[in-house]
Structures are given as C-alpha cells and as structure tokens.
Amino acid sequence: MTTPNTPLWEVFIRSRNGLAHKHVGSLHASDATMALQAARDIYTRRGEGLSIWVVPSTAITASDPAEKGMMFEPAESKIYRHPTFYEVPDEVGHM
Amino acid sequence: MYTQALNTAETDDRGLEDAAKAAQFQARIDAEERIEPNDWMPAAYRKTLTRQISQHAHSEIVGMLPEGNWITRAPTLRRKGALLAKVQDECGHGLYLYAAAETLGASREELVDAMLAGKAKYSSIFNYPTLTWADIGTIGWLVDGAAIMNQIPLCRCSYGPYARAMIRVCKEESFHQRQGYEIMVTLCRGSDEQKAMAQDALNRWWWPVLMMFGPPDAASQHSDASTRWKIKRFSNDELRQKFVDATVPQAQYLGLTIPDPGMVQDAEGHWRYSEIDWTEFKQVLAGNGPCNRDRMAARRKAHDEGAWVREAAAAYAAKRAQRQTAQAAE
Numbered sequence: 001m002t003t004p005n006t007p008l009w010e011v012f013i014r015s016r017n018g019l020a021h022k023h024v025g026s027l028h029a030s031d032a033t034m035a036l037q038a039a040r041d042i043y044t045r046r047g048e049g050l051s052i053w054v055v056p057s058t059a060i061t062a063s064d065p066a067e068k069g070m071m072f073e074p075a076e077s078k079i080y081r082h083p084t085f086y087e088v089p090d091e092v093g094h095m
Numbered sequence: 096m097y098t099q100a101l102n103t104a105e106t107d108d109r110g111l112e113d114a115a116k117a118a119q120f121q122a123r124i125d126a127e128e129r130i131e132p133n134d135w136m137p138a139a140y141r142k143t144l145t146r147q148i149s150q151h152a153h154s155e156i157v158g159m160l161p162e163g164n165w166i167t168r169a170p171t172l173r174r175k176g177a178l179l180a181k182v183q184d185e186c187g188h189g190l191y192l193y194a195a196a197e198t199l200g201a202s203r204e205e206l207v208d209a210m211l212a213g214k215a216k217y218s219s220i221f222n223y224p225t226l227t228w229a230d231i232g233t234i235g236w237l238v239d240g241a242a243i244m245n246q247i248p249l250c251r252c253s254y255g256p257y258a259r260a261m262i263r264v265c266k267e268e269s270f271h272q273r274q275g276y277e278i279m280v281t282l283c284r285g286s287d288e289q290k291a292m293a294q295d296a297l298n299r300w301w302w303p304v305l306m307m308f309g310p311p312d313a314a315s316q317h318s319d320a321s322t323r324w325k326i327k328r329f330s331n332d333e334l335r336q337k338f339v340d341a342t343v344p345q346a347q348y349l350g351l352t353i354p355d356p357g358m359v360q361d362a363e364g365h366w367r368y369s370e371i372d373w374t375e376f377k378q379v380l381a382g383n384g385p386c387n388r389d390r391m392a393a394r395r396k397a398h399d400e401g402a403w404v405r406e407a408a409a410a411y412a413a414k415r416a417q418r419q420t421a422q423a424a425e
C-alpha cells in the first residue's frame with residue numbers, strides 16, 4: 001500500500017522574551033497533534049520557546065515576489081511617515 | 096514561506112531559459128541578495144542546490160548511525176546524556192535540511208527514496224566504523240570540527256532557506272565539537288591505555304576527515320558554477336587547509352601525534368599535509384567503504400519497519416477528516 005505524502009506544516013514559536021510568534025521552519029506530520037509534538041522535538045530542544053503554533057502550509061497565502069514593486073514601493077516614497085522627517089529645535093530637547 | 100505548493104518554478108524552467116532573467120538573477124546574487132523559494136532561478140541552480148542540500152540532509156541522518164552505536168555503552172550517565180542529545184541534534188539537522196531542499200520543489204518522500212535506493216549520496220565519513228569510545232571523542236572533535244568549517248560559510252549561501260538552516264545548525268554544532276574534545280582531553284589525561292586508545296582513533300580518522308572536504312580543487316567538478324552562484328564561498332582545499340591549521344595545535348595540546356610524518360609548517364605558519372589517498376575516497380564514494388552496506392541496510396530497515404506507523408498516522412488523519420466532513424454536513 002502506498003501512503004499519501006505527509007502534509008507540510010509551518011512552525012511559529014514565541015520565545016520567552018514575550019515577543020510575537022516567529023516563523024522558525026517547517027515539518028511534516030499527518031495531523032495537527034503530531035505536528036505540535038514534532039515541533040516541540042525539532043524546534044525547542046534548547047528552551048527556545050514558551051508557545052508553539054503550527055499551521056498547514058497550504059493555508060498560507062503569500063505575496064507574489066514578482067509583484068514586490070507594486071506591493072511595497074508606495075511605502076518607500078512616503079518618508080513623512082517616519083519621525084525623523086520632522087524637525088524639532090534642539091532647545092526643546094528629546095521628544 | 097517554505098511551501099512546495101507555492102512553487103511555480105516548474106513551468107518557469109520549461110523550455111529555453113530567458114537570458115534576461117538569468118542575467119537579472121546573477122545580478123541579484125552579485126549584490127548579495129538572498130534568493131527565496133518563489134523567486135525565479137535557473138534550472139541548474141535549482142538542481143545543484145537540491146542535490147547539495149539533500150545530500151547534506153542524508154549525511155546528517157546516516158551520521159546518527161556510527162554514534163548511535165555507542166549510546167548504550169557510554170562510560171558515564173553524563174556522557175550518555177550528551178551523546179543522546181548530540182544524536183538527536185543530528186536528526187534535527189537532517190530535518191531542517193530536508194525542509195530547505197523541499198522548498199526547491201522536491202518532496203520529502205522522493206528525497207528519502209533516492210537515498211534508500213542508493214541514487215543519492217551522503218558524506219563518505221559515515222562509512223567508517225566506530226570501534227572504541229575514543230572514536231566518539233574523535234568524531235565530535237574532528238568530524239564535527241570539519242563540518243563546522245564547511246558550514247559556517249554556508250550561512251551566507253545565496254539561497255535563503257539553506258542559509259537559515261545552516262545558521263541553526265552551526266549554533267548547535269559547537270556543542271558537538273566541544274563535547275568531543277572534552278572526551279579526548281579526559282582520555283589523554285587518563286591511563287596509558289586510554290591515551291593509546293585516543294591516538295589509535297586519531298590515526299584511523301585523520302585521513303578520512305581530510306577527505307570530507309571533497310576532491311582537490313583541480314579535480315572538483317561542481318565548484319565553478321557553485322562559486323559564481325555564491326553557494327560556495329571557499330574552495331575545498333582552502334577549507335581543508337583552514338581545518339588543518341586549526342586542528343594541529345589542538346592535537347598538540349592533547350599530546351597526540353597526527354599520523355602524517357611528512358607534515359611541516361611553512362613560513363606563513365600553515366601546516367602542509369602530505370598527499371591524500373584519493374583512491375580510498377573514490378572507493379568509499381562508490382560504495383566500497385568499510386560500512387557502506389551496513390549503513391544502507393540500517394537505513395532501509397528503519398524505513399521499512401516504520402512503514403506501519405506512517406500508514407497508521409495517515410489512516411487516522413483521513414478518518415478524522417472524514418468524520419469532520421460528515422459532521423459539518425449534518
């Protein structure tokens with residue numbers, strides 16, 4: 001009997017410093033429970049995290065690299081969105 | 096994201112490659128940009144990387160065998176815990192690497208099957224036997240030491256998923272080398288018999304370890320394109336020399352003799368080693384090393400005996416999915 005290819009999962013881990021879950025890699029598992037257990041073994045052998053998310057890779061919709069320009073360039077010309085764009089007199093001190 | 100489903104490359108690579116795209120690709124490499132799974136890449140780049148990363152993954156997996164041999168016979172509980180953790184790490188490294196290879200479009204099953212069928216290679220070093228406990232120390236010190244030398248530049252490899260996997264691997268590999276060297280220090284400070292055992296292990300592993308860096312530059316067939324694509328940043332001989340220069344003082348500290356009477360230090364401080372026996376290397380790669388058949392037999396046995404687990408897990412997942420669909424329909 002041939003078994004179907006085991007599904008791929010993406011693994012996200014929140015480290016102990018309280019930051020957001022971060023993508024750390026992927027793994028194969030037949031269901032969510034096994035994916036969580038495998039993620040524990042593969043990605044947290046040295047206390048890397050306090051919380052794990054696993055997401056079926058097929059559930060992720062990614063932006064198209066070919067549309068990088070259209071997607072992200074509009075933000076590049078809007079330097080007035082950054083605090084350093086504005087001048088505050090030195091006398092005012094830190095703001 | 097590391098998803099095979101998103102890979103559109105198959106269609107890209109059909110037919111003649113667009114010269115403009117190829118030039119653009121090389122320009123990105125030259126600008127030290129990372130290439131990501133869904134980006135356009137030449138078919139040869141994809142093929143080279145799939146071969147290299149999957150070979151690297153197979154090596155990590157087969158590499159568990161020589162060391163696994165000593166887990167039950169480690170001399171103390173401390174050593175046993177460390178060795179067990181190290182072998183688990185090797186497995187983890189294999190899995191990170193398979194995941195990186197899969198982003199290029201191959202499935203895990205295909206990659207594993209190619210290895211089990213003997214169509215894909217793994218590092219020659221794992222075809223040598225671990226005869227004594229000192230071999231475990233020597234493997235950590237030299238085999239992992241050589242692997243680190245090779246893997247550090249790979250952290251800057253042009254292919255993003257491979258580079259990221261290597262960063263993780265390198266962080267973990269440092270423990271492997273240190274635990275190996277600690278075993279050697281302990282043996283060399285022990286009885287005459289223990290020191291002799293350490294020397295014997297070094298004698299047997301030294302030359303095979305130097306072969307790990309691959310054929311001499313003059314004879315290497317993959318280097319040119321790999322260098323241009325920034326997959327490879329240093330040549331085989333450059334890395335081998337760096338390794339020898341780093342290792343000689345470590346052997347001297349242990350009071351061990353490197354089994355190369357012709358080795359001399361040149362004016363620039365480099366240790367010049369004698370000619371390597373490349374016939375032996377070719378024989379081991381061709382499947383005729385001391386343990387090639389054992390290693391393949393062990394991998395096939397593990398794969399076959401695990402088949403029912405994979406089938407059961409798949410059947411269970413299918414049953415659950417079916418039940419959920421039925422419930423949703425009610």
